[in-house]
Amino acid sequence: MMGSRATVVAAQLAIILLTLAVWQWAFDLKPYADWLVPGLLDPYFISKPSEIWTQLLRLACLTNPTGDWLLGQDGAVMACLAQNDNNLWIATLVTLTNTLWGFAIGVASGYIVGLLLGQSTFLSRVFEPFLVALNSIPRIALVPIVVMMFGIGDTSKIVTAWLLVFFLVFFNTFEGARQVDQTLVSMSRLLQAKDWQVTSKIIIPSTLTWVFASLTPAISFALIGVIVGEFIGARQGLGRIMMEAQARGQSSVMMATVIVLMTIGVILALGVKSMQTYLLRWQNTGH
Amino acid sequence: MTFAQRDLAVAPASVPANTGPVRIRARGLSKEFEIAGKRLTAVDRVDLDIRKGEFVSLLGPSGCGKSTVLNMIAGLIPASSGTIELDGKPLGAGHFSSKLGYVFQRDTTIPWRTVKKNVGFGLELAGVDRASRDRRVNEAIQQARLNGFENAFPGMLSGGMRQRVSLMRALVMEPDILLMDEPFGALDAHTKTDMHRLLLEIWERQHQTVIFVTHDLAEALTLSDRIILLSARPGRLKEEFVVDFKRPRDAVSLRETPEYAELFSRVWRSLGEEMSKVGA
Ligand SMILES: Nc1ncnc2c1ncn2[C@@H]1O[C@H](COP(=O)(O)OP(=O)(O)O)[C@@H](O)[C@H]1O
Ligand SMILES: [Mg+2]
Numbered sequence: 001m002m003g004s005r006a007t008v009v010a011a012q013l014a015i016i017l018l019t020l021a022v023w024q025w026a027f028d029l030k031p032y033a034d035w036l037v038p039g040l041l042d043p044y045f046i047s048k049p050s051e052i053w054t055q056l057l058r059l060a061c062l063t064n065p066t067g068d069w070l071l072g073q074d075g076a077v078m079a080c081l082a083q084n085d086n087n088l089w090i091a092t093l094v095t096l097t098n099t100l101w102g103f104a105i106g107v108a109s110g111y112i113v114g115l116l117l118g119q120s121t122f123l124s125r126v127f128e129p130f131l132v133a134l135n136s137i138p139r140i141a142l143v144p145i146v147v148m149m150f151g152i153g154d155t156s157k158i159v160t161a162w163l164l165v166f167f168l169v170f171f172n173t174f175e176g177a178r179q180v181d182q183t184l185v186s187m188s189r190l191l192q193a194k195d196w197q198v199t200s201k202i203i204i205p206s207t208l209t210w211v212f213a214s215l216t217p218a219i220s221f222a223l224i225g226v227i228v229g230e231f232i233g234a235r236q237g238l239g240r241i242m243m244e245a246q247a248r249g250q251s252s253v254m255m256a257t258v259i260v261l262m263t264i265g266v267i268l269a270l271g272v273k274s275m276q277t278y279l280l281r282w283q284n285t286g287h
Numbered sequence: 288m289t290f291a292q293r294d295l296a297v298a299p300a301s302v303p304a305n306t307g308p309v310r311i312r313a314r315g316l317s318k319e320f321e322i323a324g325k326r327l328t329a330v331d332r333v334d335l336d337i338r339k340g341e342f343v344s345l346l347g348p349s350g351c352g353k354s355t356v357l358n359m360i361a362g363l364i365p366a367s368s369g370t371i372e373l374d375g376k377p378l379g380a381g382h383f384s385s386k387l388g389y390v391f392q393r394d395t396t397i398p399w400r401t402v403k404k405n406v407g408f409g410l411e412l413a414g415v416d417r418a419s420r421d422r423r424v425n426e427a428i429q430q431a432r433l434n435g436f437e438n439a440f441p442g443m444l445s446g447g448m449r450q451r452v453s454l455m456r457a458l459v460m461e462p463d464i465l466l467m468d469e470p471f472g473a474l475d476a477h478t479k480t481d482m483h484r485l486l487l488e489i490w491e492r493q494h495q496t497v498i499f500v501t502h503d504l505a506e507a508l509t510l511s512d513r514i515i516l517l518s519a520r521p522g523r524l525k526e527e528f529v530v531d532f533k534r535p536r537d538a539v540s541l542r543e544t545p546e547y548a549e550l551f552s553r554v555w556r557s558l559g560e561e562m563s564k565v566g567a
Contacts, residue, residue, distance in 0.1 A: 187389070189383055191412055192412055283442065284440075
């Protein structure tokens with residue numbers, strides 16, 4: 001069957017294998033068929049799967065630069081890690097931590113401000129033009145300023161991630177707060193709900209649906225913010241590894257870092273997605 | 288009084304002309320809306336006396352101001368002029384009396400709450416402890432034959448079931464006055480009759496004072512002791528009909544009696560005059 005799960009998985013595997021094969025060997029055909037192989041496939045730019053794999057093991061201190069396993073040897077991994085205060089593990093941890101902080105602070109602050117402005121016609125009318133103007137700035141353009149203000153440590157990365165996440169969550173919450181079903185509010189008041197109960201039992205839950213919808217893009221934005229911050233100026237983090245490798249023309253290192261970033265991105269997105277599915281389980285109507 | 292205690296009360300077999308105390312009194316009740324700078328009188332000098340334990344229907348063509356009257360009584364919107372009293376005390380907009388229960392035409396189940404938590408919403412707001420909340424909610428759920436769906440979310444339920452949830456959410460608070468705004472208006476004929484049975488069953492045991500808004504004459508005749516007919520916009524009192532069919536009533540067999548047919552055609556003519564004014 002064309003649509004069966006097994007066929008889909010088989011097709012996906014085929015695509016992966018084909019891509020890896022082209023990536024690995026296509027450029028070797030260049031001397032024989034110049035017209036067939038685009039110059040961009042040059043391993044100088046994109047490296048090769050085998051080299052990337054070797055590089056990953058080396059960066060992670062699982063092997064030494066000559067390719068011998070360090071894993072079995074007493075203290076060898078530790079010694080290798082100790083040589084570099086931005087080894088792959090530390091860099092991943094730093095990038096991940098800053099992403100999660102930026103995400104958390106951005107979601108919380110975006111939500112609170114969105115809720116406040118969304119509930120008050122006065123405040124929303126006062127602030128609307130400012131927010132629209134701020135939102136029109138390509139936020140990435142602020143990164144050099146942020147790094148200058150907050151230094152090359154973690155703070156500037158968290159602030160950058162926050163900048164991206166805040167507006168996203170803010171606008172979603174704001175819209176959600178304005179679209180709260182007013183009949184539900186009337187219904188609650190008729191049941192003697194106090195103001196804070198209307199807020200906590202109707203307005204907050206109904207705006208949360210809007211916020212959850214923004215969490216998946218928000219976590220990607222946070223990661224983008226941190227990486228760009230690290231490009232501009234950092235002592236640690238995956239973005240820093242990328243910049244150093246670029247300066248040295250080490251495409252295998254850059255690619256290895258990209259693989260790590262992709263893995264982080266997928267794991268974060270899946271985590272947020274499953275949280276979202278659980279929290280919004282009532283939206284599954286069963287029809 | 289709890290639900291269970293009320294169930295033990297014996298209802299009279301038939302309801303004589305109600306001479307109980309007036310619970311809701313409206314005098315000169317009017318409402319004007321402003322739409323695009325133009326004034327529109329939706330309700331014009333309506334007087335009402337609703338007595339204790341009475342089931343009164345407000346009947347009239349769509350747009351004649353029935354909901355507006357009900358919402359002024361409920362305190363959801365202010366009156367432009369006139370007064371409303373509940374048990375002799377003036378009622379004002381923005382003050383919601385705990386004696387009142389309200390059921391909307393629109394689905395007002397809370398989508399992220401299960402059936403149980405929807406029905407218990409008012410009790411939760413009032414800070415009723417979990418044990419007695421659960422007990423009262425369970426009784427209400429049994430009564431509305433929603434058992435088995437306690438933990439379902441409204442999105443999984445039919446329109447009729449959702450409306451039963453809304454009805455029980457109001458009733459579980461034991462209001463002694465029930466305001467209902469075309470609560471079954473969106474339901475198909477069969478589901479509607481089911482709802483009439485349920486409502487009659489509950490009302491005949493507990494005799495809440497009910498103001499029931501509808502544009503459906505059959506529904507008004509089936510349920511009420513009295514029908515107040517409003518004129519086409521602006522809503523004025525047009526005519527009043529006493530519906531003295533014996534109780535308890537059965538929503539289906541009642542409609543086959545000659546008394547029903549006779550009263551139906553009398554009210555129908557009067558309602559028809561108003562309908563033709565709105566071109567309905
Ligand atoms: N909030 C409002 N603003 C302006 N006009 C309204 C509003 N509510 C009701 N109306 C108008 O008042 C009239 C009576 O409305 P309503 O009480 O809802 O009628 P009914 O419930 O009998 O169908 C209608 O013409 C309606 O358009
Ligand atoms: Mg209406």
